[in-house]
Amino acid sequence: MRNPQLNGDGELQHLLTLEGLPAPVIDRILDTALPFVSIAERDVKKVPLLRGKTVFNLFFENSTRTRTTFEIAAKRLSADVINLNIGVSSTSKGETLLDTIDNLVAMNADMFVVRHAQSGAAHLIAQHLSAADRPHIHVINAGDGRHAHPTQGLLDLFTIRHYKKDFHGLTVAIVGDLLHSRVARSLIHGLTTLGTTEVRVIGPQTLLPTAIESMGVRVFHDMRTGLAGADVVVMLRLQSERMKGALLPSAGEYFKHYGLTMEKLALAKPDAIVMHPGPMNRGVEIDSAVADGAHSVILPQVTFGIAVRMAVMSMLAGN
Amino acid sequence: MISVAAADPAREGLPDAEATIAALAEKMGAAIADDAKLVGIYSGGAWLAERLAEILPGEHPVGFIDVSFYRDDYGKKGLRAKVATTTLPFEIGNSRIVLVDDVLYTGRSVRAAINELFDYGRPESIELAVLIDRGGRELPIEATYVGARVAVARDSSIVLQRHLDGRFELSVEPIESAPGA
Numbered sequence: 288m289r290n291p292q293l294n295g296d297g298e299l300q301h302l303l304t305l306e307g308l309p310a311p312v313i314d315r316i317l318d319t320a321l322p323f324v325s326i327a328e329r330d331v332k333k334v335p336l337l338r339g340k341t342v343f344n345l346f347f348e349n350s351t352r353t354r355t356t357f358e359i360a361a362k363r364l365s366a367d368v369i370n371l372n373i374g375v376s377s378t379s380k381g382e383t384l385l386d387t388i389d390n391l392v393a394m395n396a397d398m399f400v401v402r403h404a405q406s407g408a409a410h411l412i413a414q415h416l417s418a419a420d421r422p423h424i425h426v427i428n429a430g431d432g433r434h435a436h437p438t439q440g441l442l443d444l445f446t447i448r449h450y451k452k453d454f455h456g457l458t459v460a461i462v463g464d465l466l467h468s469r470v471a472r473s474l475i476h477g478l479t480t481l482g483t484t485e486v487r488v489i490g491p492q493t494l495l496p497t498a499i500e501s502m503g504v505r506v507f508h509d510m511r512t513g514l515a516g517a518d519v520v521v522m523l524r525l526q527s528e529r530m531k532g533a534l535l536p537s538a539g540e541y542f543k544h545y546g547l548t549m550e551k552l553a554l555a556k557p558d559a560i561v562m563h564p565g566p567m568n569r570g571v572e573i574d575s576a577v578a579d580g581a582h583s584v585i586l587p588q589v590t591f592g593i594a595v596r597m598a599v600m601s602m603l604a605g606n
Numbered sequence: 607m608i609s610v611a612a613a614d615p616a617r618e619g620l621p622d623a624e625a626t627i628a629a630l631a632e633k634m635g636a637a638i639a640d641d642a643k644l645v646g647i648y649s650g651g652a653w654l655a656e657r658l659a660e661i662l663p664g665e666h667p668v669g670f671i672d673v674s675f676y677r678d679d680y681g682k683k684g685l686r687a688k689v690a691t692t693t694l695p696f697e698i699g700n701s702r703i704v705l706v707d708d709v710l711y712t713g714r715s716v717r718a719a720i721n722e723l724f725d726y727g728r729p730e731s732i733e734l735a736v737l738i739d740r741g742g743r744e745l746p747i748e749a750t751y752v753g754a755r756v757a758v759a760r761d762s763s764i765v766l767q768r769h770l771d772g773r774f775e776l777s778v779e780p781i782e783s784a785p786g787a
Binding site for chain 1 (some may be wrong): 725
């Protein structure tokens with residue numbers, strides 16, 4: 288079966304997940320993002336690629352930051368952007384997801400950016416558009432359930448490549464709540480596709496998916512052992528609601544074992560970079576001294592995220 | 607004297623690149639402003655701008671422009687692979703700019719480059735220097751300085767190559783798709 292993200296010519300039609308996306312396609316996205324970085328430094332922070340196109344940000348789940356960066360990316364490409372917080376509109380009146388899409392297609396939508404609590408939502412929309420023979424309408428998954436968040440994975444890859452140049456020879460450690468993290472899942476797929484030498488996951492048993500080794504990673508429960516010699520440390524957000532169930536004893540206890548401090552970071556390589564997808568919980572998964580320290584590339588990640596989203600949108604809209 | 611290497615079919619009818627660059631530099635040297643800044647259009651024009659800056663009298667800073675984000679065939683062909691980063695290490699506002707390209711054909715790349723320049727500022731003036739003018743314009747654009755005028759078939763393109771030793775060479779290649787130069 289053909290990869291539903293690629294068209295008949297092997298070009299990117301939708302961006303739904305990094306799983307199964309060929310390395311040349313990922314490389315091309317990262318290469319394309321590079322010239323978009325400098326657009327933000329100009330007087331006129333706009334290029335005309337998506338002029339006259341209409342991008343719908345469909346957020347069935349709240350995320351101010353992701354929605355904002357997609358909105359900025361689309362506007363810098365000169366698209367018209369419509370933000371819909373669907374959680375509080377149509378669906379609460381009983382409209383189905385695909386009826387909502389059909390209505391927006393009738394309003395001449397060119398692209399959908401979809402965030403949904405259900406895994407597979409963006410995929411369902413892409414299939415629906417394909418069945419309706421609408422090959423010129425594109426879908427970007429902006430996070431679906433626990434499944435994938437491909438643009439976050441791509442911006443993480445872009446950041447790593449920016450600071451470390453090459454994935455061969457690199458050791459990347461991903462720390463924290465991998466069980467609920469679509470960010471981690473996307474990043475792991477991307478890292479292994481691009482030939483990263485070693486991908487490690489570090490966390491308590493209760494926050495690691497079973498059989499995660501099958502994704503090609505090494506599992507550590509002791510953070511100090513896992514960080515030893517790492518080139519890149521990716522901290523994941525610990526969602527406070529996880530504390531309420533039986534998964535974790537307390538935030539303080541978590542920080543003691545899996546919070547990143549300067550002392551633990553010293554076990555990684557001297558030139559290691561520290562990443563975090565945000566929003567951060569200072570004092571829960573990361574200490575302020577690390578978050579604001581010389582190793583941190585957390586804010587450049589945000590800046591690169593806009594360039595990466597511009598690259599994805601302009602590649603999709605041109606295919 | 608510009609020699610023509612008729613023995614090689616790929617270079618048939620084409621002038622020698624090095625001699626044409628010298629001819630172009632001579633025309634420009636006598637005419638461009640002392641404070642003119644060169645902006646080469648990737649990739650052939652970028653190489654040419656670097657070379658011209660070396661041989662033109664005076665100091666002329668060099669910038670590079672990749673017009674991929676401004677091309678008018680994006681809707682038809684999509685975004686090109688290998689987009690380079692536009693690098694203009696000087697103010698565009700109030701500057702005298704000389705755009706540099708290897709081959710002037712339809713004029714569409716130059717239109718895109720002018721549009722992009724204006725997103726950096728309002729230049730005092732823009733001139734255009736090209737190594738080869740092959741005719742076939744589809745827009746009302748003319749070069750200020752021309753190295754040589756050449757006629758080639760519509761289905762072929764003129765390609766400027768830079769060898770490892772820095773030497774330039776012109777050749778004719780079958781066109782891959784619709785003209786866009």
